[in-house]
Amino acid sequence: MTEVTLDxxxxxxxxxxxxxxxxxxxxxxxxxxxxxxxxGPSGCGKSTTLRMIAGLETVTDGVIEFGGEEVQHLTPSxxxxxxxxxNYALYPSMNARKNIEYGLKHSTDLSKxxxxxxxxxxxxxxxxxxxxxxxxxxxxxxxxxxxxLGRAIVREPNVFLLDEPLSNLDAKLRSSMxxxxxxxxxxxxxTSIYVTHDQKEAMTMADRIVLLKDGKMQQIATPERLYxxxxxxxxxxxxxxPSMNLLDVSLESDGEDVVVRxxxxxxxxxxxxxxLPDGDTxxxxxxxxxxxxxxxxxxxxxxxxxxxxxxxxxTNFIHVELLGQMITVRxxxxxxxxxxxxxxxxxxxxxxxxxxTQTGETLKHRETTGRESVRASQQS
Amino acid sequence: MSVISQTKxxxxxxxxxxxxxxxxYALILPSVLLVAITLVYPLLYNFYLSxxxxxxxxxxxxxxxxxxxxxxxxxxxxxxxxxxxxxxxTLFSDIxxxxxxxxxxxxxxxxxxxxxxxxxxxxxPYIAPLIASAFVWQWIWDPTYGVGQFFFADLLGLYDSGTDxxxxxxxxxxxxxxxxxxxxxLLILARLQSIPDELYEAAxxxxxxxxxxxxxxxLPELKYVIATVFxxxxxxxxxxxxxxxxxxxxxxxxxxxxxxxxxxxxxxxxAAATSMIMLxxxxxxxxxxxxxxxxx
Numbered sequence: 001m002t003e004v005t006l007d008x009x010x011x012x013x014x015x016x017x018x019x020x021x022x023x024x025x026x027x028x029x030x031x032x033x034x035x036x037x038x039x040g041p042s043g044c045g046k047s048t049t050l051r052m053i054a055g056l057e058t059v060t061d062g063v064i065e066f067g068g069e070e071v072q073h074l075t076p077s078x079x080x081x082x083x084x085x086x087n088y089a090l091y092p093s094m095n096a097r098k099n100i101e102y103g104l105k106h107s108t109d110l111s112k113x114x115x116x117x118x119x120x121x122x123x124x125x126x127x128x129x130x131x132x133x134x135x136x137x138x139x140x141x142x143x144x145x146x147x148x149l150g151r152a153i154v155r156e157p158n159v160f161l162l163d164e165p166l167s168n169l170d171a172k173l174r175s176s177m178x179x180x181x182x183x184x185x186x187x188x189x190x191t192s193i194y195v196t197h198d199q200k201e202a203m204t205m206a207d208r209i210v211l212l213k214d215g216k217m218q219q220i221a222t223p224e225r226l227y228x229x230x231x232x233x234x235x236x237x238x239x240x241x242p243s244m245n246l247l248d249v250s251l252e253s254d255g256e257d258v259v260v261r262x263x264x265x266x267x268x269x270x271x272x273x274x275x276l277p278d279g280d281t282x283x284x285x286x287x288x289x290x291x292x293x294x295x296x297x298x299x300x301x302x303x304x305x306x307x308x309x310x311x312x313x314x315t316n317f318i319h320v321e322l323l324g325q326m327i328t329v330r331x332x333x334x335x336x337x338x339x340x341x342x343x344x345x346x347x348x349x350x351x352x353x354x355x356x357t358q359t360g361e362t363l364k365h366r367e368t369t370g371r372e373s374v375r376a377s378q379q380s
Numbered sequence: 381m382s383v384i385s386q387t388k389x390x391x392x393x394x395x396x397x398x399x400x401x402x403x404x405y406a407l408i409l410p411s412v413l414l415v416a417i418t419l420v421y422p423l424l425y426n427f428y429l430s431x432x433x434x435x436x437x438x439x440x441x442x443x444x445x446x447x448x449x450x451x452x453x454x455x456x457x458x459x460x461x462x463x464x465x466x467x468x469x470t471l472f473s474d475i476x477x478x479x480x481x482x483x484x485x486x487x488x489x490x491x492x493x494x495x496x497x498x499x500x501x502x503x504x505p506y507i508a509p510l511i512a513s514a515f516v517w518q519w520i521w522d523p524t525y526g527v528g529q530f531f532f533a534d535l536l537g538l539y540d541s542g543t544d545x546x547x548x549x550x551x552x553x554x555x556x557x558x559x560x561x562x563x564x565x566l567l568i569l570a571r572l573q574s575i576p577d578e579l580y581e582a583a584x585x586x587x588x589x590x591x592x593x594x595x596x597x598x599l600p601e602l603k604y605v606i607a608t609v610f611x612x613x614x615x616x617x618x619x620x621x622x623x624x625x626x627x628x629x630x631x632x633x634x635x636x637x638x639x640x641x642x643x644x645x646x647x648x649x650x651a652a653a654t655s656m657i658m659l660x661x662x663x664x665x666x667x668x669x670x671x672x673x674x675x676x
Contacts, residue, residue, distance in 0.1 A: 056581050077587030089578035093600030102596070107587030151586070 002067045002158040002191045004030040004053065009062035011048050011215075022048045024215040025062070030208075032067075033189045035182075039202040040212035041238075046195045047163055049212070053193060054083050054161050066158055077107050082152035083161040087168060088144045090136040090151075096143075097123075097132040100150045107155065122154040125184070142173045149181070153188060160185075160192040166201065178205060199239055203227070211235055228368045233283060233360035236353055242288050242317060244353070245327035249284040251276055251354075260284060260352070263323040267302050268347040276354065276363060283360075285353035288330040290366075292346045293318060295337065301344035306337050320345070423659075429652035436646055449653035459654065462637035465549055466658075469556070469624070469633055470617040476557025478610055481564025482602070486594075488565075489572055506562035514626040517555050521546045547630035555627055556617065564609045571605040572598070607674045611666070618662055634658050 011023040023045040030036045038046040051057040053064060055076035064072040071079045082103070090099050097119055104115045123129045126146045131139060139147065145165060152160060165181070166174045182205055185192055196202055202209045203223045211218040211226065211234075219231040223239075230236035237243045249267065252259045257269040258276055262284070270276070297303065304320040304327075316336050318329045320343060329345065337343050354364040394402070430449055432442035453459045484502055488495065505513065520528040523544045533541040545551050575598065583593045621635030632640070634654060642651030 054581075054585060056584065076581075076585040081585060083582070083585045085578045085582060087576065087578055089576065089582040091579060091583070091596060093596065102583070102588070103586035106583075106589070106592060151582075155586075 003032045003065075004159055004191055004193070005063070005065040005068075006049075006053070007063040007065070009049065009052060009064065010060045011045070011052060011057065012060045022215050023052070023212075026212070026215075026217050027062075028210060028217065028220050030191055030193065032191055035185050035192045035194065035205065035207045036210060037194045037196060037202040037206035037208075038210045038212060039196055039199055039238075040218075042197055043214075044212040045215035046197075046212050048215075050083075050161055050163055050193060050195045053159070054081050055079050056083075080107075080155075080158045081161055082155045082157035082159075083163065084145075084148050084152050084165045086164040088136070088148040090139075090144060090147055092136055095133050095135050096128065096139065096147045096150075099136070099147055100132075100154050103151060103155045118154050119150075122150045125153070125187070126150050126180075141169050142177065145169060145177055146180075149184065153184065156188075157190060160190045162192065162194040164196055165194075167196070167198070174201075181205065200241060203239065211238060229365045230353070230362060232362055233285070233355040236285050236355070236362070240287055242328045242330070244285045244287050245291075247284045247286070247322070247325055247327070248281055248357070249354075250281050251278060253278045260349070262325070265302060265323055266300075267322075268300060268349045268352060270349045270352070270364075281357060282363060283355045283357045285355060286327070286347060287351065287366075288317065288328045290348065290351035291327075291329045292348070293320075293329050293331055293335060293337070293343050294346065295341075295343060297344045298346060301346045303342055304345050306339055306341050306343055309336050309339055311336060318343070426652045427656060429649055430656045431653075432649050434646075434648035434652075442649070445649070449649045450657075452650060453653055453657065458632065459637060462632045462634050465632060466618060466620075466634040468549060469553055469620070469631075470614055473553045473556035473560070473617055474610055474613045476553060477560040477613055478564045478606060480557060480561035481566075481609070482568050482606065484561065485565050485569040485572055486598075488569055502565060503562045505559050510559075510622060511626060513559060514555075514623070517627060518546060521551065547628045549631050552624055552627055552631050556620070556623055559623065560613060560616075563613070564606075567605050567609050568602060571602055575601045604674070611669055611674070614665065614669075615662060618665075619658065 005028075007027050009023060009026040010021070013020045013022055026045075026049060038049060040046050048057060052059050052072070055071070055074060059072045062072070063070055066079065076083075090096075091102065094102065100119050100122060101115050104110055104118060108115075110118070119132070120129075123132055126149060128143060128146045128150060131143050131147075134143075136144060136147070145168075148165070152162075162181070166177050169177060178201060181194075194201075194205065203226075206223055208220055208222055209226050210220045213234055219226060219235050221229070226235060226239050230239065233246075237246070247262045247267070249260050249262045252261065253272055253276075256272060258272050258278075259266055260268050260270060267284075294301065302322060304322040306318060307321050307326065308319040310317040310319065312333075314333055316331045316333060318331055318335075318337060320327060320329060322345065350367040352364065353362065353366060355362055391399070391402070429442060431444060431446060433445050433448075434442045488499060488502075492498075520526050521544075523529055523542050528545075529541070532538045533543065539545070579597050580593055583597060588596065619635055620633060621639060624631055624633050625636055625639070634657075638651045638654045638658075641647045641654065
């Protein structure tokens with residue numbers, strides 16, 4: 001039973017060139033058995049955070065607790081964590097079996113036969129029994145990844161740490177290994193912390209996502225919540241693919257409604273619920289999947305010119321120019337307007353996000369349907 | 381038609397592939413000639429000389445005496461001493477230089493103040509001219525005024541004052557190990573620095589001790605570079621002449637034996653036979669080593 005708590009975790013690197021804060025005041029609690037994904041752009045401090053939890057990096061300030069016990073001063077092996085590295089880090093001189101057994105040999109008192117048994121069980125779980133006698137260089141990328149996972153699982157650790165484990169695999173293998181990792185997590189139920197730069201991996205795998213930027217935590221929430229109710233502009237843009245379209249808009253209240261205008265043209269109206277700044281310029285966010293496109297103008301539609309119709313198969317991305325601003329619209333597969341043609345966009349104000357242009361803070365997020373909000377509240 | 385234009389005609393008729401083959405031959409021809417003149421011819425001539433008695437005057441031809449030179453050598457106690465010395469010298473100075481080189485290289489894997497400068501200093505024994513090193517070592521170990529003598533015998537009492545350590549096989553081995561450890565150091569350090577940190581981190585997470593990490597990660601990764609350094613040093617040490625000769629005249633190794641036999645006693649047939657024996661020993665060693673140790 002291991003709950004992981006980070007409290008004010010900070011890492012500052014300093015050398016003759018000056019100091020650099022890689023991680024700043026990260027505080028969060030990961031529940032026992034939870035699968036948490038730390039995500040963010042490169043250099044955001046996600047790997048450093050993971051390495052501090054692993055004990056591979058010293059902590060400048062703050063506390064790391066496993067099950068209520070402070071561990072930040074302990075060596076990696078005494079923390080009883082297991083880690084999967086981006087480049088697998090398999091010991092080149094040992095075959096797959098010895099690689100998996102190595103941790104058991106050095107951090108447990110198990111007898112040789114008990115160790116062999118554990119290795120056999122793990123190999124069966126990961127379907128790598130046939131390659132146990134192979135050396136790492138004889139293994140394919142996927143097999144290496146499985147051996148690396150096996151090496152971590154076999155130790156039955158308190159906490160399972162994964163540092164971008166799938167980024168060296170090709171796209172097809174990546175998605176199958178993603179399911180594999182989820183299956184293993186469901187099976188062994190160890191508290192897991194997974195680092196990736198890929199928001200899609202985070203969205204599909206995580207119980208909760210921790211979003212970092214410049215070493216600071218932006219938000220920790222379930223994937224649904226992160227998608228529907230981002231705290232700020234950065235989170236809103238990071239989550240979702242293609243990313244959210246942004247428009248500079250002005251808000252004008254006419255008593256009953258708030259009119260949202262871009263470059264003087266009305267793009268939609270919001271019911272005046274109060275709390276929105278009147279007459280100010282704010283940033284509007286619209287997800288490509290929340291814009292409707294049609295060939296005929298209708299009530300409250302805005303005309304736009306098709307710049308690039310991008311055929312994708314199961315869905316299409318239509319890049320259009322709306323009053324001097326490029327935006328992307330996601331459509332059904334049968335909707336593929338011609339280049340340079342004029343289309344009409346209708347924007348549902350329920351799906352509109354508004355952000356403070358200066359601070360990036362969310363002023364209004366999407367109004368979710370019942371099903372989604374129920375699920376989000378259950379998980380958070 | 382002239383010969384030149386005939387040749388040109390024939391060349392023009394070749395296919396591109398054939399032309400490339402001829403171009404290849406033409407390009408390596410100068411080096412093949414050079415190697416033939418400086419290596420192959422002397423080697424063959426030496427092989428021939430080893431079966432002859434070589435007269436002092438160049439006006440007379442060498443006299444064929446069959447295997448007599450080889451028979452003389454086998455029963456010559458001086459040759460047997462030199463052979464024994466050569467093996468001991470080669471083995472231990474090779475091990476010495478490689479082990480010191482490995483040890484020093486390991487010290488350099490960690491970042492420390494003045495590392496670049498220290499790296500330069502470590503290379504000095506290898507860079508300094510041999511003659512200077514040999515003479516300085518002679519002075520250091522001089523039994524009357526040497527600083528080594530003062531420190532190790534007079535101060536620490538490790539051996540009796542007044543003993544001359546210089547003319548022993550052991551001291552030659554120490555000198556050679558000191559002089560050539562930077563070579564091992566350089567090659568081993570280059571390999572050490574290319575071992576991914578992640579391997580050590582994975583082992584730390586797995587709970588491996590410092591020694592276990594060295595044994596299970598560092599050593600296997602260094603296997604080939606260490607084996608290669610050992611092989612190269614073996615070849616050089618086995619043929620050694622100058623290092624030993626300049627340091628002391630009292631430790632005959634085969635290189636010194638060949639020089640003395642050939643150019644002091646002018647028994648050039650016997651000297652030729654000795655160098656043939658050295659060549660055979662070396663080739664045998666390399667063949668065995670490459671087959672069973674390096675497994676190339």
